[in-house]
Each structure stands twice: as structure tokens, then as C-alpha cells.
Amino acid sequence: MDLVSELRRHLAWAEEEEDVLLVTRPPPPPPPRAMPRAPAGQPAPPVPARTAPARAPVAAPAAAKEVGTAPARAIRKLSELPKVERLREEDRRPLDEIRRSLGECTRCKLCSGRKNVVFGVGNPRAELVFVGEGPGEDEDAQGIPFVGAAGQLLTKMIEAMGLKRDDVYICNVVKCRPPGNRTPELDEIAACDPFLRAQLASVQPKVMVGLGKTAVQALLRQEVSITQARGTWREYAGVPLMPTFHPAYLLRNPAAKKDVWEDLKKVMKLMGKEPKRP
Numbered sequence: 397m398d399l400v401s402e403l404r405r406h407l408a409w410a411e412e413e414e415d416v417l418l419v420t421r422p423p424p425p426p427p428p429r430a431m432p433r434a435p436a437g438q439p440a441p442p443v444p445a446r447t448a449p450a451r452a453p454v455a456a457p458a459a460a461k462e463v464g465t466a467p468a469r470a471i472r473k474l475s476e477l478p479k480v481e482r483l484r485e486e487d488r489r490p491l492d493e494i495r496r497s498l499g500e501c502t503r504c505k506l507c508s509g510r511k512n513v514v515f516g517v518g519n520p521r522a523e524l525v526f527v528g529e530g531p532g533e534d535e536d537a538q539g540i541p542f543v544g545a546a547g548q549l550l551t552k553m554i555e556a557m558g559l560k561r562d563d564v565y566i567c568n569v570v571k572c573r574p575p576g577n578r579t580p581e582l583d584e585i586a587a588c589d590p591f592l593r594a595q596l597a598s599v600q601p602k603v604m605v606g607l608g609k610t611a612v613q614a615l616l617r618q619e620v621s622i623t624q625a626r627g628t629w630r631e632y633a634g635v636p637l638m639p640t641f642h643p644a645y646l647l648r649n650p651a652a653k654k655d656v657w658e659d660l661k662k663v664m665k666l667m668g669k670e671p672k673r674p
């Protein structure tokens with residue numbers, strides 16, 4: 397009977413080993429040596445079932461619970477993103493705490509190609525927040541949003557508004573660089589959305605600027621033509637949102653700078669500030 401018990405135990409172990417090898421994870425600890433023995437004349441007790449290891453790379457459960465209300469799910473359209481609730485004072489949490497919750501995030505496939513998680517930068521109590529699409533090569537290398545050529549142009553735009561870069565808060569819809577600077581996909585936007593929401597709830601801006609089509613669409617949960625939407629006031633969670641062109645677009649189309657400047661003047665007017673440039 398001992399032989400039968402030993403054989404069953406070995407088969408159960410072998411099945412698990414095969415499972416473990418398939419997911420290339422370290423093997424679980426060896427099974428206990430002492431196996432239950434059956435009383436004489438009775439069948440051997442069954443070998444207890446063991447739980448198979450998880451297959452997908454996921455973040456620590458505690459971190460996921462802290463910010464995300466639910467695991468990211470597959471979505472097919474922007475309207476399936478979670479409804480945007482108003483930003484409430486009681487939802488305010490320190491930005492560094494939110495950053496810690498994000499950790500070395502593996503919640504979407506963008507984690508595989510990034511060098512750094514690019515969280516956000518600027519004044520944690522900024523009245524004005526700029527939201528872009530995602531990090532590019534320079535941002536990925538430095539871990540800071542909008543530091544490449546487009547970022548330098550954004551800095552000039554901010555200064556033309558009579559502000560310093562440190563006065564505002566700057567972040568992106570996704571915190572990891574999409575390969576080849578492609579547009580972030582819906583599942584990636586959905587996975588990162590709780591952290592964007594948490595950042596905005598932390599800063600509680602008075603005004604927001606959406607930079608480019610992807611950012612504006614993600615904030616509004618709907619498809620938009622950025623050419624038509626720019627310059628027209630929208631709303632995110634009760635905060636006025638001004639859609640405008642992305643600085644990277646302006647590098648390719650300098651003639652559109654005057655349109656962006658008109659949009660930024662509307663932002664300054666709402667904030668009761670005089671632009672530096674006429």
C-alpha cells in the first residue's frame with residue numbers, strides 16, 4: 397500500500413513539475429515527505445490537490461488594490477473605459493504613494509520594452525495639468541515626461557504662458573514607452589487609467605490641457621477629431637479640459653503653433669492670468 401501512495405504522490409508531483417516548466421517559474425518547494433497511510437485493509441487516502449502557480453505576470457496584489465479598483469479588462473472601445481467620476485478631495489493621496497503603488501508595473505504589455513516607468517513631474521498642487529499620450533525614447537531613458545524635443549517645445553509653450561515648468565504638472569496617459577513610439581492600445585490605456593486618475597485626483601487641477609488625439613480621447617472616453625476638438629472646452633471629472641495639438645505634431649507642422657497658442661490663451665483667461673506673449 398505504501399508503494400501505491402508513493403506512486404500517486406510522484407505522479408501528482410510530476411504533473412506540477414510539467415506545469416511549472418511551461419511557465420518558466422522557479423519550482424515550488426518539494427512535497428512533504430510524510431504521506432498519509434491507510435489503515436490495514438482500506439484504500440490509500442487521496443493525495444491532496446495542490447494549487448497551480450499563476451501564469452500571467454501580475455503586480456503585487458496589495459499594490460493593485462491600492463489604486464486600481466479592479467483588474468484591467470480587455471476593452472474594444474473607448475466608451476468601455478471606466479466612467480469618469482468627479483475628482484473628490486477625499487480621493488487625494490500623495491503622488492509618491494501612488495508612484496509606489498505603481499512599482500515596477502507589469503499590468504500591461506508595455507512593461508516588456510520600457511527602460512523606466514515615466515510617472516509624472518511638476519507641482520503636486522498645480523492649478524494646470526498637461527496630459528500627453530506616452531513617453532518617447534528620451535523620456536523612457538530619463539524616466540521624466542516631456543524631456544525630448546517635443547518636451548522642450550512644451551516647456552517653451554508653458555513659459556510663453558507666463559508660467560514655469562515647475563508650476564504645472566505633466567503626465568501621460570500611459571507611463572511606459574510603446575515600442576517604436578506607436579500609439580498606445582486600448583488595453584494599455586485601460587491598464588494605466590487608474591494611475592492617471594489617481595494622479596489627477598491627487599493634484600486636483602483647476603484646468604487641464606489634453607495634448608493630442610490619444611490623450612484627449614482617453615480622457616473623454618470617446619473618439620474625437622483633434623482638429624475639430626482643439627480650442628473647444630470639454631470636461632474631465634468636473635475639470636475644464638482644453639484639447640490641443642501634441643507638441644510632437646507641432647514639430648512636424650510648425651504652422652499649427654498659432655492654433656495651439658490660441659488654445660493656451662483660452663486656458664490662461666480661464667485661470668485669470670495674463671499670457672507673457674501678446
Ligand code: SF4
Nearest residue numbers: 501504571572587588
Ligand atoms: S503602461 Fe502603465 S499599466 Fe502598462 S506597464 Fe506601464 S505603468 Fe503599468
